Amino acid sequence: MNITLNGAPHAVAADASVSTLVSALTGRSLATDGQAVDGGKLGVAVARNAAVVPRSQWWATALADGDDIELVTAVQGG
Secondary structure: OEEEEOOEEEEOOOOOEHHHHHHHHHOOOEOOOOOEOOOOOOOEEEEEOOEEOOHHHOOOOEOOOOOEEEEEEOOOOO
16 A cells, blocks of 8 residues: 655555554554553654544554645754
8 A cells, every 4th residue: 555654655564554554664564552552752753644642542544545645753963
């Protein structure tokens, strides 16, 4: 299945969810509540088709062909 991720084409599995996408991109396992299994902070926010997806809904939010996903990460610095 094909989505747009941060403005670029990106292929994902047909059964992909926001959670599986974030996990694949960050290389970290996520619990069903969207928190990192290792207990660390993710610093990630996700919007699907211009609507913010709450972390608690990442697991239940299935991706669909043609979705426009914006994934942003917090960066420290000045």
